[in-house]
Amino acid sequence: MGAMLLDGKACAADLEIRLKEQISSCKIQPHLAVIIVGDDPASHVYVRNKVLSCERLGIKSTHISLPAETEQDFIAEKIRSLNADDSLHGILIQSPLPPHMDEEMLTELIDPRKDVDGFHPINLGRLVQGRVEGMVPCTPSGVMELLNWAEVELSGKKAVVIGRSFNVGMPQALLLAAKGADATVTIVHSRTVDAKAECLAADIIIAAVGRPGMVKSDWIKPGAVVIDVGINRVDDSTRERGWRLAGDVDPEVQEVASLLSPVPGGVGPMTVAMLMANTVKSATFLQD
Numbered sequence: 001m002g003a004m005l006l007d008g009k010a011c012a013a014d015l016e017i018r019l020k021e022q023i024s025s026c027k028i029q030p031h032l033a034v035i036i037v038g039d040d041p042a043s044h045v046y047v048r049n050k051v052l053s054c055e056r057l058g059i060k061s062t063h064i065s066l067p068a069e070t071e072q073d074f075i076a077e078k079i080r081s082l083n084a085d086d087s088l089h090g091i092l093i094q095s096p097l098p099p100h101m102d103e104e105m106l107t108e109l110i111d112p113r114k115d116v117d118g119f120h121p122i123n124l125g126r127l128v129q130g131r132v133e134g135m136v137p138c139t140p141s142g143v144m145e146l147l148n149w150a151e152v153e154l155s156g157k158k159a160v161v162i163g164r165s166f167n168v169g170m171p172q173a174l175l176l177a178a179k180g181a182d183a184t185v186t187i188v189h190s191r192t193v194d195a196k197a198e199c200l201a202a203d204i205i206i207a208a209v210g211r212p213g214m215v216k217s218d219w220i221k222p223g224a225v226v227i228d229v230g231i232n233r234v235d236d237s238t239r240e241r242g243w244r245l246a247g248d249v250d251p252e253v254q255e256v257a258s259l260l261s262p263v264p265g266g267v268g269p270m271t272v273a274m275l276m277a278n279t280v281k282s283a284t285f286l287q288d
Ligand code: NAP
Pocket: 139, 162, 163, 164, 165, 166, 167, 168, 169, 188, 189, 190, 191, 192, 195, 208, 209, 210, 211, 229, 230, 231, 232, 267, 268, 271
C-alpha cells in the first residue's frame, strides 16, 4: 500500500482557525511589513501569498516594493524606522536580495522581537539553547507542526535531515533533537559519504536540499515518514508554461513510505502559516 499524503493545506487551515481566535483576543491588530527588492517573479508570488494570508486572517500588512538598484543604506534606514514603529510587529525581508546587498547585515538590523522569519542570530541562538518561545524559522517549525498534526511519534526515533542551511536544515535538526521532540538526529550534507545508507536507517527523513528527485525509493526504510521541503522548478513541455514544481523526493517514494508530504501542497502552505503565527506571537508579546 502507498504512503498517505500529508495535506499541508488542511494542516495550515487548522492552524489558521486557532490563529483567528488568538487575533480576536489581541488588544491590537497584528501588523506585518514585507520588504521586497527587485523584480524576481517567484519572490513576488511568495510575497503575494503572504499578503493574501494576512488578509484572510485579519492581519494588517504593509508591502514595501523597491527597485533592484536601491541603495543598501536606504533599506537599512527603512528597517530602523520599522523597528521604531510601535504599530508594527513583524518585519520580513524577502530573500534573495540583489547581489550588491549584505542580507546577513540587514537581517541583524531587525529588532529580534519583530524578526518573524526567525533568522536573527539572537533567535537562532535561542534555538541552540532549546528555547522555542522566541521567533523560530517558519519552514522547520511548519514541518514540526505538520508532524504533530499527523501524530507522528518522534521520541527516540531516528531522524535524518538532508541539508544544513541556517534557514531550514540546521534549525530543523535542532527542533527535532530538542527536549520534548527527542528524536535522534543525523544531518546529511554535500560531504556526507553515503547519504543513502544514512536515510535507510531513518524512521523520519526531512529533505531540504534543492535537488529535484534526489531521494529515491530505495533510500527509504519501508514505513518511514518522509517530508519533502524542496521546491525546484523543472522543465515540463506538457505544461503550457513549460515548467512545474518538483520536490527533493522522487514521487516513487510514495510506494515505500508510510507518510509523504507532497510538493506542492505539503510544507509550502505550512511555511506561510507559521509566518502568520510568528506575527501573532510578536504582536501578543509587544502589546503588553
Ligand atoms: P541551501 O541553502 O542551498 O542548502 C542546501 C543544503 O543541501 C546544503 O546544506 C547542502 O550541503 C545540501 N546539499 C547539497 N547537495 C547535496 C547532496 N548532493 N547531498 C546532500 N546534501 C546536499 O537551500 P535551502 O535554503 O536550505 O533550501 C533547500 C530546499 O528547500 C530548496 O529546494 C528550497 O527551494 C526549499 N525551500 C522550501 C521552503 C518551503 O516553504 N517549502 C522554504 C525554504 C526552502 P552543504 O552545506 O554541504 O553545501
